[in-house]
Amino acid sequence: MKDAAPQTIFLADYTPFPWLIDAVSLEFHLSPDKTRVISKIVFRPNPASKGGEFFLHGEHVTLIWAKIDGATITPTVTDKGLTCAVPDGAFTWEAEVEIAPATNTALEGLYMSSGMYCTQCEAEGFRRITYYPDRPDVMAVFTVRVESALPVLLSNGDLVAQGDGFAQWHDPWPKPAYLFALVAGDLIATSDNFTTMEGRNVALNIWVRPGDEGKCAFGLEALKSAMAWDEQVYGCAYDLDIFNIVAVDDFNAGAMENKGLNIFNSALILASPATSTDRDFERIEAVIAHEYFHNWTGNRITCRDWFQLCLKEGLTVFRDQQFTGDMRGHAVKRIEDAILLRARQFREDNGPLAHPVRPESFVEINNFYTVTVYEKGAELIGMLKRLVGDDAYARALDLYFTRHDGDAATIEDWLAVFTEATGRDLTQFKRWYAQAGTPRVTVLDDFKDGTYTIHFEQKTNPTPGQDEKLPQVIPIAVGLLNPDGSEAVATRILEMTQDRQSFAFTGLDSRPIPSILRDFSAPVILERDTTMNERAFLLARDTDPFNRWDAGRELARAVLRGIVTAGTPAPRAYLDGLAAVLRDDSLDPAFRALVLSLPSEDDTAQALSEAGQTPDPLAIYHAHEALRVQIAQHLQDMLPRIYAQNQVGGPYSPDAVAAGKRALGNAVLAYLARLDGGMQAAQQYDSAANMTQQLAAFSCLLAIGKGVDQVQAFYDQWQDDRLVMDKWFALQIANAAPEVAVQTAKALTQHALFDWRNPNRFRSVFGALAGNAAGFHVASGAGYDLLADWLIRLDPANPQTAARMTAAFETWRRYGPDRQAGMRTALDRIRQTKGLSPDTGEMVARILG
Ligand code: B3K
Ligand code: ZN
Numbered sequence: 001m002k003d004a005a006p007q008t009i010f011l012a013d014y015t016p017f018p019w020l021i022d023a024v025s026l027e028f029h030l031s032p033d034k035t036r037v038i039s040k041i042v043f044r045p046n047p048a049s050k051g052g053e054f055f056l057h058g059e060h061v062t063l064i065w066a067k068i069d070g071a072t073i074t075p076t077v078t079d080k081g082l083t084c085a086v087p088d089g090a091f092t093w094e095a096e097v098e099i100a101p102a103t104n105t106a107l108e109g110l111y112m113s114s115g116m117y118c119t120q121c122e123a124e125g126f127r128r129i130t131y132y133p134d135r136p137d138v139m140a141v142f143t144v145r146v147e148s149a150l151p152v153l154l155s156n157g158d159l160v161a162q163g164d165g166f167a168q169w170h171d172p173w174p175k176p177a178y179l180f181a182l183v184a185g186d187l188i189a190t191s192d193n194f195t196t197m198e199g200r201n202v203a204l205n206i207w208v209r210p211g212d213e214g215k216c217a218f219g220l221e222a223l224k225s226a227m228a229w230d231e232q233v234y235g236c237a238y239d240l241d242i243f244n245i246v247a248v249d250d251f252n253a254g255a256m257e258n259k260g261l262n263i264f265n266s267a268l269i270l271a272s273p274a275t276s277t278d279r280d281f282e283r284i285e286a287v288i289a290h291e292y293f294h295n296w297t298g299n300r301i302t303c304r305d306w307f308q309l310c311l312k313e314g315l316t317v318f319r320d321q322q323f324t325g326d327m328r329g330h331a332v333k334r335i336e337d338a339i340l341l342r343a344r345q346f347r348e349d350n351g352p353l354a355h356p357v358r359p360e361s362f363v364e365i366n367n368f369y370t371v372t373v374y375e376k377g378a379e380l381i382g383m384l385k386r387l388v389g390d391d392a393y394a395r396a397l398d399l400y401f402t403r404h405d406g407d408a409a410t411i412e413d414w415l416a417v418f419t420e421a422t423g424r425d426l427t428q429f430k431r432w433y434a435q436a437g438t439p440r441v442t443v444l445d446d447f448k449d450g451t452y453t454i455h456f457e458q459k460t461n462p463t464p465g466q467d468e469k470l471p472q473v474i475p476i477a478v479g480l481l482n483p484d485g486s487e488a489v490a491t492r493i494l495e496m497t498q499d500r501q502s503f504a505f506t507g508l509d510s511r512p513i514p515s516i517l518r519d520f521s522a523p524v525i526l527e528r529d530t531t532m533n534e535r536a537f538l539l540a541r542d543t544d545p546f547n548r549w550d551a552g553r554e555l556a557r558a559v560l561r562g563i564v565t566a567g568t569p570a571p572r573a574y575l576d577g578l579a580a581v582l583r584d585d586s587l588d589p590a591f592r593a594l595v596l597s598l599p600s601e602d603d604t605a606q607a608l609s610e611a612g613q614t615p616d617p618l619a620i621y622h623a624h625e626a627l628r629v630q631i632a633q634h635l636q637d638m639l640p641r642i643y644a645q646n647q648v649g650g651p652y653s654p655d656a657v658a659a660g661k662r663a664l665g666n667a668v669l670a671y672l673a674r675l676d677g678g679m680q681a682a683q684q685y686d687s688a689a690n691m692t693q694q695l696a697a698f699s700c701l702l703a704i705g706k707g708v709d710q711v712q713a714f715y716d717q718w719q720d721d722r723l724v725m726d727k728w729f730a731l732q733i734a735n736a737a738p739e740v741a742v743q744t745a746k747a748l749t750q751h752a753l754f755d756w757r758n759p760n761r762f763r764s765v766f767g768a769l770a771g772n773a774a775g776f777h778v779a780s781g782a783g784y785d786l787l788a789d790w791l792i793r794l795d796p797a798n799p800q801t802a803a804r805m806t807a808a809f810e811t812w813r814r815y816g817p818d819r820q821a822g823m824r825t826a827l828d829r830i831r832q833t834k835g836l837s838p839d840t841g842e843m844v845a846r847i848l849g
Contacts, residue, residue, distance in 0.1 A: 006838035011307040011360045017133050018049040021140035022090075026130065030117055030148035030184055032102035035110065036064070037130045039097075041140075044090035056093075057081040057127035057134040060109070064096040066131075082131055097130050104128070105757055105797040113250035114209060116185025117148070118263055120256060123306055123365045126177035136303045137408035139174040144182065152187040152207065156180060156259045158241055171259055173239065174406065176302055181258030183207070183246045190216035194227050196237040202227075206269065207246040215270035218281060218654065219245065219288055226289035229323050234397060236296040245269060245288075249722060252759050252800045253369070255287050257294035264291070267723050267760055273652035273690040275724050278662055280691075281654035282328065290320040296401065304408040306365040310357045310433070311414055313369075314377020321378060328656035331545035332590045338520045338546065341379065343600055345371040346525065349438045350606070351810045352849045354463035358411055358433040363842040366800050372436070379523040380432050386475045386493060386521055387429070388422045396421035428473045428497060436463040439472055441496070443528040447511040452480065454494075454514060455502045458524075464849065471499045477521035477544075480505060480512035485541035488512040493521065513537055518544040532558070532573050539577040545591060552577065552595045556627075560604045563623040565613065570627055575634040583638055589646055590660030593667040596631075598624060601773040602811075609814040616816070621738050621774035632671040643668045643680070652690045659692075666696035673700040678707075685710055695727060702735035725753055726764040733768035733775070741775020742782040749790070756794060759801045766790060770808035777815065781822030784809075788826035791840065792833050799837030806830065806843040824848070 022042040029036040045051075058081045066073050068084070069091050075084035104111035109128025110119050119125070127134040144155040147166045156179070157171025189205040190213055196202060204223055206216040223245070230236045240260045251265035268287045271280060297319065298312035325333040348354060348371055355368065357377045362368055385393040399417040407413070411433050415426045437460040444455040456476065460469035474496040480489040489512070494503045505512070513534060517526050535558075538551035555574045562568035581587060581595045601624055605615035632639070646665035648658045672680045681700035688694035698714060701707030711732060718724040729748055736744040745765055748754060755761050766787055770776050776783040787808060795802040812823035830836065831844045 006363050006841060008361050008363055009365075011305070011358070014305050014307075015052070016046055016049045017135060017138050018046050018052045019043040019054070019133070020046045021133070021138060023143070024132075024140045025143040025145070027145045028147060028182060030101075030146065030150070032112060033100045035099050035101055037061075037097050037099060039093070039095050039130045039132070041093045041132070042090065043086070043093060045088075053083055054086045055081055055083050055133075056131035057124070058097070058131040060104070060128045061097040061099050061130060063131070064098060066093070066095040068093060070094075081127065095131055099129065106800065107250055107252045107759070107798060108800065110182065111250075113248050116183065116187065116209070116248070117150070118183050118185075118246065118248050119181050119258075120252065120263065121180050121258070122178040122256060123309075123369075124178070126180055129180070132177050134177050135305065136176040136178055137305060139176050139302070139406070139408060141174050142169075142171050142180060144169045144171075144180075146182060146184060148184045150184045150186060152183070152185055152189075154181075154183040154207070154244055154246065154261055156261050158260075171240075173259060173300070175259050175299060176408065179257070179259045179299055179302075181256070181261040181263055183244075183261065183263065186210065187246065188213045190220060192220045192224065194224050194238070194243075196227070197231045198237045200238065200241065202238055202240070203242045205242070205244050207244060208266075208270065209247070209249075212247060212266070212270055215272045215275070218271040219269050219284060222285040222288040223292060225285075225327065226292040226323060229289070229326065230293055230296070230319075233322070233326075234296070234319070234401075236293075236401070238295060239300070243292075245291075249760070250758050252798070255291045257291040257298055259295070259299050262291045264288075265760065267726065270723060271654075273654075275691050275718075275721055276654075277692040277695055278654055278659035282324070282659065285327065286320050286324050289323045290316055293319045293323075300406065301400070301404045302408045304410045306362070306368070307358055307360070308410050309365075309368060310373045310377035310380075311409060311411055313374045314357065314379075315381055315414075317374050317378035318381035321382075329588065329590070332588065332594065332656075332660070334519055334546050335549050335591075335594050337375070337378075338550075339594075341371070341375050341523060343603060345375050345523070346438050347602065347606060347811065348372055348807075349376070349436060349463070350461070352464060352813070352847050353807060353810050353843075354436040356434050356436045356466075360434075364803065364839040366839060367803055367842055376523055383432070383475050383522055384418060384426075384429065386477070387473070387495065388418060388424060392418075392422045428471075431470055431472050435460060435469055435472065436466055437461055437469060439469075439474065439522075439524045441474065441476070441517075441524050441526050443514075443516060443526065445514060447508070450508050451504050451506045452508050452512055452514075453502050453504045454478065454516070455500070456494075456496050457500045458496060459499075464846070471497065473497045474522045474524060476516060477518035478503075479515045479518055479544060480508070481515060481538075481541060481543070482512060483510060485537075487543060491518050491544065515542050515544055515547045517547070517550075519546045520550075532571060536573040536577045539595075540580055549591065549594055552581070553599060557599050557603065557607055560599065560620075560623055560627060561607060561611070563626055564604065564608065564616075564619050570630050570634075575631065578631060579635055579638065582635060582642060585645075588660055589664035590656065593660070593663035596664075596667040596671075598627065605773065605811070605814060614816045615814060617774040617777040618738055618779070628671065629674045632674040635671060636675055639668050639672050639675070643672060662692050662696075666692070666700075669696060670700050670703070673704050678704050682706075682710075691724070695731070699731055699735055702731055705737055719753070722758075723760075726760050729754070729761065729764040730768040733765060734772055736772060736775055738772075738774035738778060741769060741772045742778055742786055745769045745775075746786055756790070757797055759798065762790075762794060762801060763805070766805055766808070770805070776808070777819055779818065781819070781825070784822045784826040788829050791830055795830075795833065795837050795840050796835060799839040803837065803839035803843045806840055806847065809847050812847070 025040045027038040075082040101110045108125035145168045146153040153167035155169035160170045161168040187207040192204045194202045245262045247266040247269045255264040297315045396418045439460045442457045476494045479491040482488045535551045535555045542548040559570045601620045604620045608615040646661040678701045681697045685697035733745045
C-alpha cells in the first residue's frame with residue numbers, strides 16, 4: 001500500500017461512473033475487531049459513460065478475497081481502493097473484507113458506540129465498509145443480511161427474514177451508498193404507527209439503549225407531525241412499511257437520513273422535560289422533520305456529486321424551517337433563523353473559509369457541510385419562492401418530484417424546473433450558487449413632490465479565489481410607513497438586478513419611513529445611515545415583525561459600538577424603545593424575549609472590524625455587560641411584574657406558547673440577576689420543575705460570577721445523564737469570566753467525565769470555549785494554545801470533528817497583531833503536526849489563506 005497525497009477534486013471534472021449496478025447484496029458477520037463483510041454486486045456498462053478504469057473505493061478495509069463471475073482475481077490495492085481488469089459486458093463482483101468497528105474512532109463507516117454497532121456513511125464512509133463505487137450517482141437496490149448474537153439487527157428498507165442470530169433486510173428503493181445504514185445492539189423500541197395518504201400503514205420505531213426509553217414520546221409525535229405536514233404541504237408520502245430511528249451517543253453530526261433507518265445523535269432525539277430545554281425540544285422536532293423530509297429531497301432525488309450538496313441540504317433546511325414556522329409561528333422562527341445566519345454564515349462568508357453555496361473544489365467534502373451550504377442554501381430557496389410566488393413554487397416542486405424521482409440531480413436540474421414552470425430566466429439567479437460572500441446593499445433615499453425614491457447599490461467583497469463579483473438578483477421586500485405609524489405602502493418586493501438601482505413610490509402625502517428587507521427577504525447586509533429616532537420608531541411601530549425586531553437589533557449594535565469606542569452610555573430612546581416592547585402584553589412573549597436579547601460579542605467584534613477598528617474582546621465583553629446593567633436598571637420597575645406574569649404553571653409542555661413565556665421570563669431573569677445579585681435566579685434554580693427553568697437559572701448565576709453551589713448540586717443531580725452533563729460542561733465555560741474561562745476549560749478536561757473521544761463532550765468544552773469570545777481571545781494566547789493542543793490530540797482519532805472545530809480560528813485576521821500572532825502560531829503548530837489528517841490540513845490551509 002502507498003500513501004496518496006490529499007487530492008483536490010473539481011466540479012468541472014465530473015464524469016459518470018462507467019458501470020451501473022443492478023443489485024447489491026451484503027452479508028455482515030459482526031465482531032468488534034474482525035467484522036467480515038461479504039459483498040456481491042452486479043455491474044453492467046453505463047451507456048452514459050465513455051468507459052474508464054474499474055476502480056472501487058475502499059479505505060481501512062482488508063481484502064480477504066475477490067472474484068469476478070466466480071473466478072478468483074488479484075486486484076491492485078492501494079490505501080484508497082482497488083482496480084482490476086473486468087469483462088466487457090455485465091459481470092458479478094464478489095469480495096470478502098475484514099474491518100474493525102471497535103477501533104474505528106473516526107465514527108465514519110461501521111463503528112461501535114456504547115456497545116452497539118452503527119454506521120455513518122455520508123459523505124464517503126461506505127468505502128470503510130467494503131469496496132464499492134462510493135459516489136452518490138451510483139444508485140442500487142440493497143439486500144443486507146446481518147449476523148450477530150445481539151438482539152436487535154437493523155438495516156435499510158423492509159425486514160424480509162429473521163431468525164436466530166440473523167436478520168435480512170431489503171430496500172426496494174435504489175440508493176447511493178451514503179444512505180446505507182446498519183445498527184446492531186441491545187436496544188428498546190418505542191413504537192407507533194402512521195397511515196399515509198396513500199393508505200400505507202407505517203410502523204414507526206425509535207430505538208434507544210435501555211434506560212432511555214422514557215425519552216422517545218416527543219420524537220414520535222414530532223415524526224408523525226412531519227409525515228403529515230409533508231403530505232399536506234408538498235404532497236410527499238412515505239414509501240416503506242417501516243421507519244426506524246436509532247439514538248447513538250457517539251456521532252459526528254446531528255443526525256442522518258439513511259433510507260428507512262435514520263440514525264440520530266442522541267442529543268437530537270432523546271427528550272424529556274426534566275432533561276431537555278425548550279430549545280432542545282424545538283431543535284429535536286426540527287431535526288426529526290429535517291431527516292424525514294430528506295426521504296424525498298435527498299433520498300428519492302439525490303445529488304449527482306457532492307458539489308450539489310446544497311440541492312438536498314438547502315432545500316431540506318428550507319422545508320424544515322417552513323415546518324417549524326407552521327408549528328410554532330413564522331415571525332419568531334424567521335428571526336431565529338436570521339440570528340443564526342448572521343452569526344455563523346455571515347461570519348463564514350466574510351472570512352477565509354468563504355465558499356459558494358455550490359463549491360467548485362474540495363479536498364475533504366466533510367469540510368463543506370457548512371452553514372453556507374445549509375443555511376445560505378436554504379435562503380436561496382426562500383428567495384426563489386419569493387421571486388416566483390407561492391403558486392409557481394408549488395408547480396415547480398411538483399415538476400421536480402415527478403421529473404427527477406430516482407435521479408441523482410444537479411442545481412441545473414433544479415433551476416430548470418423553475419424556468420419551465422414559470423417561464424423565468426434564472427441565469428442571473430444562478431450566481432447565488434456560484435459567488436461566495438455576502439452582498440452589501442447600501443441604501444440612500446429622497447423625497448420630492450410626493451415621490452419617494454430609494455437608491456440601492458450592491459457590492460460583494462472579494463472572497464478566496466473570487467476577486468470580481470457580478471451583481472446578483474436580490475428580492476428586497478419594502479414597506480413604507482407614515483409618520484403616525486399607519487401603512488403608506490404595503491410590502492412589495494423590489495427586484496434588484498443591477499449594481500445600482502432606484503425604485504420610486506409616487507403619490508405620497510409626506511415623506512414616509514421605509515421598512516427595508518422585511519422578513520429578511522434576502523441574505524444580505526443592509527447598510528443605511530439612519531438616525532436613532534428612525535430606528536426607535538420602527539422598533540415601536542413597524543408592522544413587519546422581523547424588521548421591528550431588527551430595528552431594535554440595529555440600535556443595540558450601534559449602542560454597543562458607542563460604548564466600546566467612546567464609553568457613551570445607551571441613549572434614552574433605545575432604552576425607552578425596549579421598555580415599550582417589553583410592557584406591551586399584546587406582543588408574543590417569544591418575540592419580546594428576542595427583542596430583549598443582545599447581539600453576540602462576536603457580532604460586535606465583526607461590526608468594529610468592518611468599521612476599520614481592531615476589536616478588543618475584553619472591552620467588548622465589558623461593554624456588553626455594562627449595557628445589560630444599564631438595561632436592567634432602566635427596566636427595573638417592570639421586570640418583577642413581567643417575570644411573574646411569565647411563569648408557566650401546571651404540567652410541562654414544550655409548545656410554542658408555553659416556551660415563549662418561559663423564554664421571556666428567563667430573559668427577564670438575566671436582567672434581574674444584574675440587580676439582585678442572583679437572588680431570584682437562585683430561587684428559580686431551587687424550585688425549577690423542568691430543565692428549561694433549571695438551566696436558565698444556572699446560566700444567570702454563572703454569568704454574574706455566582707453559582708458555585710449550583711455547579712456541585714447540578715453535578716450531583718445529573719452526573720449519570722450524559723446529555724445533561726454536556727450542558728454542565730458547556731455552561732460553566734460559556735459563562736466563565738474572561739480571565740478564568742481557559743482555566744475553567746482546562747480543569748474540566750481533567751474531569752473524570754471528560755471523554756474527549758465523544759464528539760458531544762468534546763464540543764461541550766471546546767465549542768463553549770470558542771464561543772466565549774473574551775475568554776478564548778484572552779491576551780495571553782492561552783485559549784489558542786489549549787484549543788490547538790486538543791485539536792492535535794483529537795485529529796488522529798476523529799479528523800472530521802477536529803477539522804470542523806478549527807473554524808474557531810477563522811476570524812484571526814480581525815484582531816490586533818498579538819492575537820493574530822497567537823492564532824497563527826496555534827494554526828502553524830496544527831499544520832506542522834506529523835500525520836495531520838487531510839481534513840484538518842485543508843481547514844488550516846484555508847484559514848491561513
Ligand atoms: N446529511 C447529514 C449530514 C451528514 C454529515 C456528514 N459529514 C445530516 C443532514 O443534513 O440531514
Ligand atoms: Zn440534511
